Amino acid sequence: MPWHAQLDLDYRPEQQRSIARFRHDGPLRILQSLYPEGDAICHNVLVHPPGGLVGGDTLDIRVRAASGSHGLITTPGASRFYRSEGELAQQRTELTLEPGARLEWLPLEAICYSGCRAENGLTLRVAPGAELIGWDVTALGLPNAGKPFEQGTLQQHIEAPGVWLERGRIDASDLRLLQSPLGFAGHRCIASIFFIAGSPIARERREAALDAARSLIERHSLQESAGVTSPHAEVIVLRALAPLVEPAMQLLRQVWRAWRGELWKLPGQPPRIWAM
Numbered sequence: 001m002p003w004h005a006q007l008d009l010d011y012r013p014e015q016q017r018s019i020a021r022f023r024h025d026g027p028l029r030i031l032q033s034l035y036p037e038g039d040a041i042c043h044n045v046l047v048h049p050p051g052g053l054v055g056g057d058t059l060d061i062r063v064r065a066a067s068g069s070h071g072l073i074t075t076p077g078a079s080r081f082y083r084s085e086g087e088l089a090q091q092r093t094e095l096t097l098e099p100g101a102r103l104e105w106l107p108l109e110a111i112c113y114s115g116c117r118a119e120n121g122l123t124l125r126v127a128p129g130a131e132l133i134g135w136d137v138t139a140l141g142l143p144n145a146g147k148p149f150e151q152g153t154l155q156q157h158i159e160a161p162g163v164w165l166e167r168g169r170i171d172a173s174d175l176r177l178l179q180s181p182l183g184f185a186g187h188r189c190i191a192s193i194f195f196i197a198g199s200p201i202a203r204e205r206r207e208a209a210l211d212a213a214r215s216l217i218e219r220h221s222l223q224e225s226a227g228v229t230s231p232h233a234e235v236i237v238l239r240a241l242a243p244l245v246e247p248a249m250q251l252l253r254q255v256w257r258a259w260r261g262e263l264w265k266l267p268g269q270p271p272r273i274w275a276m
Contacts (some may be wrong), residue, residue: 002056002087003027009062011042011069011101018042018069028059037269041070045273046107048079053091055084055117061093065101065130072104074271078139078245079107081154083115094123097130097198102264105134106256106271109189109245112140114150114172121157126198126234133259135193135252139245140170140178143188149178160196164235187225187241191248193255195263200233205263212258213238220251228255 005026012019017039022030031045046061053059065071081089091110097103105122112118126132136158141149154170170177177183184190195201195209213228217238220226226240238255242248257268 002058003050003053004058005048006060007046007062008064009044009046009071009073010064010066011071011103012066013068016040018071020044020071028061034272036272037266041072041266041269043072043074043271045271046073046075048075051077052080052082053089053118054082055087055089057089059091061091062096063094063103063105064096065098065103067098067100070102072271073106074273075107076273077108079110081110081112081116081118081120083113083152084117086117088117088119090119090121092121092123094125095132095134096125097127097132099127099129099198101127101130103130103132103134104256105132107135107137109137109139109249111142112138112149112152112154112170114141114147114152116152116154118153119155119157122159124158124160124196126160126196128198130198131263132196133193133256133263134196135191135256137189137191137245137248137252140172140188140190143244149188158192158194160235163232164194164196164237166192184241185225187243189242189245189248191240191242191252193238193252193259195236195259197234201230201236206230206233206236208262209236209259212262213255216251216254216258220254221247222251226251 007028228238
């Protein structure tokens with residue numbers, strides 16, 4: 001029987017503290033709020049107890065950050081799109097920031113198992129004066145376990161309406177895309193980290209963020225397959241291809257720390273669960 005799960009998570013400032021409240025239907029939960037950086041920033045871990053999606057499953061995640069709040073969301077492990085007999089497995093995430101809010105969306109990777117039929121959508125609605133740091137990491141198959149991505153499809157959609165849109169379809173049978181030097185060149189991890197603002201980012205801030213990311217790329221093992229750009233005055237995005245998840249996630253975490261420092265003057269305080 002397919003799982004249909006929905007989570008609504010709201011961040012609001014109350015007495016100088018960012019408070020998280022949520023409502024759920026089905027197997028989606030938020031664990032206890034943590035404040036390793038003080039009351040202003042609320043850290044949460046999003047949990048999906050089944051651990052993955054099969055054909056027919058749907059996850060709807062909606063996060064809203066009210067003016068003056070700051071939330072950080074991560075996950076305890078990878079999400080998984082398992083083999084499907086025909087129906088789509090869908091995850092739809094919508095992040096909405098009111099003016100003056102900050103949000104960090106930092107889930108671990110999504111793994112596409114061979115034979116999956118997956119659709120993964122992320123919509124970012126960022127009001128003027130609000131800012132978001134987020135990332136998206138997709139792994140195709142499990143190369144180290146001898147389970148390559150030999151069948152199946154993934155439809156990917158990331159959008160900040162009116163500002164930035166990335167949409168693509170990956171088919172395991174499309175060897176030109178997966179193997180060609182003009183495509184993924186044999187890499188099986190696709191990763192992006194992005195900074196989205198609801199107002200144009202001042203040139204000095206934008207250049208500082210780009211320079212910080214480029215400096216990290218130059219010293220990283222993925223220097224030949226990673227790049228950072230600002231396709232719009234309200235967007236900075238770094239994209240990377242990697243043979244495995246680990247080097248891509250390492251680079252993204254380094255850039256996240258650097259952007260936190262450059263753009264928000266905050267230390268790179270990692271969520272506690274990353275150290276477990």
